[in-house]
Amino acid sequence: MACSIVLLSSDAISRQQETAEQFIERVKKAIENDEWGRAHSGIRHALALKPKSPEALFVAAKVYLHEGDSSMAIESLNKALESQPAYPEAHFLLARCLLDAGKIAQAREEANIAIGQGASLFPAYRLLGEIDFAEGKYEAAMAPFEDAIRFAYTPNEKEAGNLQRELEDLRVLIVNLKRVVALEAEPKSPDVVRPVPLNSPTPRYSEESRRLKLEGRVSLVVLATERGDVDSVVLVRGLGNELDALAIQAARELKFSPARKGANPIPFWMKVMIEFNLR
Numbered sequence: 001m002a003c004s005i006v007l008l009s010s011d012a013i014s015r016q017q018e019t020a021e022q023f024i025e026r027v028k029k030a031i032e033n034d035e036w037g038r039a040h041s042g043i044r045h046a047l048a049l050k051p052k053s054p055e056a057l058f059v060a061a062k063v064y065l066h067e068g069d070s071s072m073a074i075e076s077l078n079k080a081l082e083s084q085p086a087y088p089e090a091h092f093l094l095a096r097c098l099l100d101a102g103k104i105a106q107a108r109e110e111a112n113i114a115i116g117q118g119a120s121l122f123p124a125y126r127l128l129g130e131i132d133f134a135e136g137k138y139e140a141a142m143a144p145f146e147d148a149i150r151f152a153y154t155p156n157e158k159e160a161g162n163l164q165r166e167l168e169d170l171r172v173l174i175v176n177l178k179r180v181v182a183l184e185a186e187p188k189s190p191d192v193v194r195p196v197p198l199n200s201p202t203p204r205y206s207e208e209s210r211r212l213k214l215e216g217r218v219s220l221v222v223l224a225t226e227r228g229d230v231d232s233v234v235l236v237r238g239l240g241n242e243l244d245a246l247a248i249q250a251a252r253e254l255k256f257s258p259a260r261k262g263a264n265p266i267p268f269w270m271k272v273m274i275e276f277n278l279r
Contacts, residue, residue, distance in 0.1 A: 020049035020056065027059050034212065039063050054084035061093060068215060068277070073097050088119035092127070099131055100217070107131050121151035122163070126170065130219070130237055136271075139181045145174050169235065176234040180221060180269045195224040195256035195268050203250035203274050209243055213278060218247035220272045224256040226265035239276075247274035 023046035030039040043063050046056040057080035064073040077094040081087055095110035108131050115124045125148035132141035149170055154163050216239045223232040233251045238244035251272050259268035 020046050020053065023049065024053070024056050024059055027063070031059070031062060036063070036066050036213070040067070052079070052083050054080040054087055054090070057083075058087070058090045058093070061090075061097075065097070066215075068279070070097050070101055074101070086117055088114045088117035091117060092119045092124055095127055095131075099127070099134060102134075104131060104135055122148050122153070122166075124148075125151060133177075133219075133236055138177050142174055142177050142181075145170055145177075169238075173234060173236065176221075176232070179223075179232070180234070189261055191262055192266070192268075193260045195228065195259040195270060198228070198255040198257060199253070201250045201253040203243075203246050203276060205276065205278075206242055206246065209241070209246075209276070210278070214239065214241055214243055215276050215278055216243070217276070218244055218274045220247065220251050220274065222251050222254060222270050222272050224254075224259060224268050224270055226258050226267060228256040228258045228265075230254050230256075231267070243276050247276075250274055 023042050027039045027042040027046060030036070030042060040063055043056065043060045046053065047060060050056055057076045061073040061076040061080070064070070064076060074094065074097045077090050077097065080090045081094070084090075091110045091114035095107045095114060098104075098107035098110060108128070111124060111127050111131060115121065115128075125144045128144035129141045129148065132138075132144065149167060152163060152167055154160055218238050219236040221234040221236060222230045225231045230252050233248050235244060235248065238247070251274060254272070256270070258265035260266065
């Protein structure tokens with residue numbers, strides 16, 4: 001049996017690479033338009049053509065995250081950074097994934113690398129604040145949150161409205177964190193018994209959220225009162241859509257056995273995570 005070897009010319013290779021880049025651009029457009037089925041199909045083609053492309057791997061991570069596969073997203077981002085270590089957007093997204101996975105120290109390291117490489121400062125400093133918050137360092141979290149406000153800027157008129165809303169939310173968060181810090185000293189006493197959740201309210205999905213297949217986790221802090229009710233709810237990190245309001249509604253339905261100092265019930269701030277999952 002005869003066999004032949006076909007050698008690709010540099011022009012043919014160039015055309016193949018251009019095709020991969022075209023797939024990547026299509027995936028980006030699909031993500032912008034919330035067409036995740038097309039994004040999934042397109043990124044498979046892009047990676048088949050250029051499996052080590054940092055940009056393809058970065059965009060693939062976004063698709064994996066939307067599908068709820070954070071481990072694949074982290075793996076994809078690490079591969080992207082192996083090929084292109086100077087990639088601030090990939091470091092930032094990896095920091096976000098690591099924070100969600102509870103790998104706080106690694107998340108902080110990646111966030112700082114992202115800042116050092118020129119990542120957008122508003123989301124990067126906000127992320128650093130969330131990392132402090134995840135460690136229970138509420139007072140420390142206020143400084144990066146305030147830095148995020150200071151560095152907030154977008155030249156895009158379409159994004160300006162969203163940024164303004166995020167800034168307002170962040171200012172409210174800082175005010176509420178000051179309340180948390182003021183009350184935090186009391187529960188640090190060694191004779192304080194933490195509150196215990198007595199129920200687990202299920203957040204409801206709106207029809208619109210189901211139609212758009214919105215998923216994710218909303219991070220909150222709630223003030224459990226001396227009666228075990230929820231008095232205040234602080235949104236730390238939301239999904240940027242109506243699920244935030246539904247998460248807050250679910251959090252307000254929580255009931256606790258009150259925290260106690262000695263024999264006396266006391267108010268206590270608790271971290272709460274509300275998860276929306278269509279599966």
